[in-house]
Amino acid sequence: MELDRRGFIAALGGAAAVGAMSHEARADALEEVLLAQLNEAPSRPVVGAASAPEPGGESSFPTVAEIEAAITTRPYRRGVGNLFLDTRGENVDRLPAMPSSPTLLDFFELRFVRTRNHCFQSANKARERGADEEIVLACLLHDVVQEMMKSDHGYWGAQLFEPYVPERTGFAIRYHQALRFYADKEAGYEYPDLYRRIFGEDYVPAPHIQAAHDYARNHRWYDAPREVTVSDLYAFDREAVVSIDPFVDLIGRHFKQPKEGLGNDGSPVAHMWRTIANPNAPL
Ligand SMILES: [Fe+2]
């Protein structure tokens, strides 16, 4: 399928905006554009269509109906985790073996490959902004569960980490998902164009997300998930050189690493760690 390069770049906010996106974010954007083009209605331009949208004219974002129409154009569902497929349609890689007693650092190195750069940047940004260590840890962990499951990833992520992290860190991971849909200008958070593109410009969050926002907004720990969303915005710099090294001490202070290894400790979420360690298990 042909893609109009200038239209694509313009629809994403221009060359500077595209340059600042991570490889993964650009790949996802490209995928969305190609899928939208498959369903392009003749009368309505879609993201990346041949002519860039006029300023003040028709929106450059897809509608919910257009995104719904794209469901049957792909051989997978969008909620599936990164470890389970290659969205470019290529065969998946053989995964490196895990150690027998894997630590959080092992999972970052061997399994959280597509999400870790974004999370390192997010944690760096939160630290620069003066966030406390429980929040920096939440930023470091906030999206890695997307290697296993993208749908409702705040809830999956909180569940995955709750046995091992401070309660406020788990709260921040759980509620960052809902707060991403709601601007808070005072806190420095605006509704992101990325969400207009991937959910549709007329998207209305599901009732459980609205309820979760209302609950978190009035909670004494509101600052924690809100800081995750604020630092999230700045965490797509493809030039950034980041690593886990600046966070190893923080992990040592706040992450309760089980001595048997994650997945072997008999916790209520051990199976989730085993699934990430071995997504090739047929049953
Ligand atoms: Fe997230």
Ligand SMILES: [Fe+2]
């Ligand atoms: Fe994120």
